[in-house]
Amino acid sequence: MPEFNPKIVPLRHKRPHRRIKISGFELLALPYVTVLLFLIFLPVLMIALYAFIKDSGSTNLIIFGFDNFIRFIGTPENIVTLGRSLRLALIATIICLLLGYPYAYFTAGSSNKSQRILILLATAPMWINMLLRVYAWRQIFDASGSLNAILGIFGVPEIDFLATEIPAIIGMVSVYLPFMILPIYTILRKLDSSLIEASSDLGARPQQTFWRVIFPLSIPGILSGITMVLLPTATTLVIPEYLSKNNYALIGNLIEMKFKNNGDWGYGSAISIVLGIVIMALVFFANRFDRFAEVEEKGAKR
Amino acid sequence: MSLTQTPRKLAKSVKKERRPLIEIQGLTKEFDGSVVLKGMDLTIYENEFVTLLGPSGCGKTTTLRILGGFEEPTSGKIIFDGKEITTIRNYDLPTNTVFQRYALFPHLNVFENIAFGLRIKQKNATGWRNRLKKLLKRPNVAVDFGFTEEIIAGKVKRMLKLVNLEGYEQRSVTSLSGGQQQRVAIARALINEPKVLLLDEPLGALDLKLRQEMQYELKDIQINTGITFIFVTHDQEEALTMSDKIVIMKEGEIQQVGTPEDVYNEPINEYVAKFIGESNIIDGTMLRDYLVSFDGQEFECVDRGFSDNEAVDVVIRPEDLDIVEPSEGLITGVVDSVIFKGVHFEIDVKTSERIYTVHTTDQSPEGKKVGLRFNPEDLHVMEKMTYAGV
Numbered sequence: 019m020p021e022f023n024p025k026i027v028p029l030r031h032k033r034p035h036r037r038i039k040i041s042g043f044e045l046l047a048l049p050y051v052t053v054l055l056f057l058i059f060l061p062v063l064m065i066a067l068y069a070f071i072k073d074s075g076s077t078n079l080i081i082f083g084f085d086n087f088i089r090f091i092g093t094p095e096n097i098v099t100l101g102r103s104l105r106l107a108l109i110a111t112i113i114c115l116l117l118g119y120p121y122a123y124f125t126a127g128s129s130n131k132s133q134r135i136l137i138l139l140a141t142a143p144m145w146i147n148m149l150l151r152v153y154a155w156r157q158i159f160d161a162s163g164s165l166n167a168i169l170g171i172f173g174v175p176e177i178d179f180l181a182t183e184i185p186a187i188i189g190m191v192s193v194y195l196p197f198m199i200l201p202i203y204t205i206l207r208k209l210d211s212s213l214i215e216a217s218s219d220l221g222a223r224p225q226q227t228f229w230r231v232i233f234p235l236s237i238p239g240i241l242s243g244i245t246m247v248l249l250p251t252a253t254t255l256v257i258p259e260y261l262s263k264n265n266y267a268l269i270g271n272l273i274e275m276k277f278k279n280n281g282d283w284g285y286g287s288a289i290s291i292v293l294g295i296v297i298m299a300l301v302f303f304a305n306r307f308d309r310f311a312e313v314e315e316k317g318a319k320r
Numbered sequence: 321m322s323l324t325q326t327p328r329k330l331a332k333s334v335k336k337e338r339r340p341l342i343e344i345q346g347l348t349k350e351f352d353g354s355v356v357l358k359g360m361d362l363t364i365y366e367n368e369f370v371t372l373l374g375p376s377g378c379g380k381t382t383t384l385r386i387l388g389g390f391e392e393p394t395s396g397k398i399i400f401d402g403k404e405i406t407t408i409r410n411y412d413l414p415t416n417t418v419f420q421r422y423a424l425f426p427h428l429n430v431f432e433n434i435a436f437g438l439r440i441k442q443k444n445a446t447g448w449r450n451r452l453k454k455l456l457k458r459p460n461v462a463v464d465f466g467f468t469e470e471i472i473a474g475k476v477k478r479m480l481k482l483v484n485l486e487g488y489e490q491r492s493v494t495s496l497s498g499g500q501q502q503r504v505a506i507a508r509a510l511i512n513e514p515k516v517l518l519l520d521e522p523l524g525a526l527d528l529k530l531r532q533e534m535q536y537e538l539k540d541i542q543i544n545t546g547i548t549f550i551f552v553t554h555d556q557e558e559a560l561t562m563s564d565k566i567v568i569m570k571e572g573e574i575q576q577v578g579t580p581e582d583v584y585n586e587p588i589n590e591y592v593a594k595f596i597g598e599s600n601i602i603d604g605t606m607l608r609d610y611l612v613s614f615d616g617q618e619f620e621c622v623d624r625g626f627s628d629n630e631a632v633d634v635v636i637r638p639e640d641l642d643i644v645e646p647s648e649g650l651i652t653g654v655v656d657s658v659i660f661k662g663v664h665f666e667i668d669v670k671t672s673e674r675i676y677t678v679h680t681t682d683q684s685p686e687g688k689k690v691g692l693r694f695n696p697e698d699l700h701v702m703e704k705m706t707y708a709g710v
Contacts, residue, residue, distance in 0.1 A: 210423065212423035213423050213425060215410075215417075216417070216419060216423040217425075217436070218410050218411045219389075219390075219416055219509075220440060220508070221411050221412075221437055221441060221444075222436075223411055226440060226443065230436075230440075231425060231427075235425075235426070
């Protein structure tokens with residue numbers, strides 16, 4: 019008996035020790051890790067793999083190369099489409115910011131009851147299917163749509179709105195505006211009112227207080243709003259599909275076309291990756307403006 | 321009320337020779353139907369360190385916020401330097417505030433936090449409206465448009481020196497300790513050279529040691545700058561240490577205004593006596609001037625002006641009571657409990673009528689028969705309070 023014990027004890031000692039390390043609080047991260055692995059990491063890896071696979075002419079032979087990327091950059095139309103996508107996304111984001119900031123500011127400054135109503139109003143469109151809303155805009159802007167019908171009353175000749183970028187931009191703004199309002203509203207609501215009082219106490223007029231205290235402190239909210247609008251608008255598929263004619267196809271449509279119509283997965287993946295890199299660069303660039311985020315982090319560390 | 325005040329009122333009117341800076345007249349404030357201030361009258365003089373003292377909900381912070389222009393009174397007037405300022409917005413007031421939680425701007429460093437007020441002044445002076453105004457007045461004269469960068473830097477440097485934070489210009493305010501943030505807040509307020517500095521429980525968030533240090537520093541700063549300080553606190557020790565004048569408030573009304581010595585030694589009623597420190601408060605009868613009776617005995621005192629045989633409260637501060645041999649005492653009793661408090665012992669002495677609390681540096685064993693002694697000037701006779709509860 020005494021000879022067995024020393025052998026068993028160290029084993030038992032080790033096992034629970036190791037198990038506690040994994041099975042404790044960290045177990046809660048398991049669902050997230052699973053999602054991360056199967057829904058984000060693996061797909062991205064697959065896209066990356068496809069993007070670098072060269073068309074070898076045979077299904078048995080896999081050759082890696084930059085062919086798809088070279089083909090994308092080498093086609094001026096693609097670059098034009100990418101540029102147009104980013105331009106429309108930027109315009110829509112700026113309009114969202116210009117509309118959303120005052121709305122968020124006004125909401126954060128009203129009474130608790132009004133705040134609830136105003137946020138409800140801002141988010142209410144999100145309850146309705148996006149396709150439906152976009153299609154409704156199409157009905158308005160269509161050549162035989164309601165806008166032309168109304169303008170016709172005043173003798174304005176029929177305008178082909180869908181041939182312009184305007185319906186797409188309006189569609190993007192209407193769909194993604196809540197994503198700009200919410201983060202800005204959240205940060206403005208959290209803003210310590212004594213900072214505003216302090217600024218006023220030091221002689222700043224309300225307008226000066228806004229530009230010197232409130233606005234700089236709301237930059238983190240603006241940045242997350244920009245990220246949350248810029249990313250989906252740059253890659254949107256449905257909006258240009260319904261709210262513009264083919265000559266205004268955006269990068270999302272291009273990717274879709276490569277996958278669906280041409281079956282050219284490698285090329286489509288390459289375009290996705292280029293788009294991803296460009297957006298990442300944009301977001302990174304935007305975050306450089308956020309001096310306050312650094313300060314806040316430092317504060318949080320204390 | 322007037323009866324008890326007669327001797328003190330005379331003494332105070334002699335002191336009042338300075339110029340009144342702020343006159344608060346009949347200040348009333350209601351929030352959603354509940355009255356927070358009930359017609360407050362107060363005069364504050366130049367270079368005074370005035371403390372508004374009272375428990376939370378007594379209206380002291382509301383008073384300060386009205387003075388700072390953050391709230392408008394429901395009725396009443398505030399006259400500042402001869403001009404009425406009751407409805408003037410806070411950004412136009414010659415007051416600056418040190419907030420309870422400092423309210424430093426987290427996106428600005430120490431230098432820019434302190435320079436904030438000057439930058440606003442600079443901006444206002446160089447703004448197009450002001451330029452236009454000056455240009456129309458004297459088109460040919462080059463005018464000085466406020467502070468240059470050097471002047472601002474110099475002023476900030478001087479302020480940092482005043483609050484002992486030299487070399488901290490570029491630090492982020494969020495990296496500072498509570499005490500350091502407090503100093504930045506004071507510097508930020510003082511750089512505008514206000515006539516009055518309002519301080520809303522500014523030491524509340526600091527630990528005891530730091531709080532005591534800051535009390536002396538604040539007093540020094542007040543003396544050095546000659547600015548009137550209006551300080552709000554619920555801490556009687558803070559009030560006694562720093563103030564020239566203490567205003568004790570309760571439920572929106574002023575109970576007593578006086579120097580720290582006044583309110584400590586001559587509390588006007590039981591509420592003030594209890595709030596301003598530990599006390600033995602005894603029911604008594606004022607037999608006639610200079611003679612009071614309580615616990616079935618008669619004692620000499622220094623108070624006068626009550627009606628004969630008026631019921632009064634008598635206050636004896638614990639440190640004014642001496643424990644002596646039973647034969648030498650004015651009252652005799654038995655030591656009931658002894659608690660060591662660091663600097664002194666807190667000893668409860670049980671007499672036939674009540675328990676007296678005594679603060680003394682000499683220990684007495686529990687159960688010992690002792691006498692209690694006090695001098696006539698240690699008895700503070702007050703009019704009885706008429707309202708319920710304290």
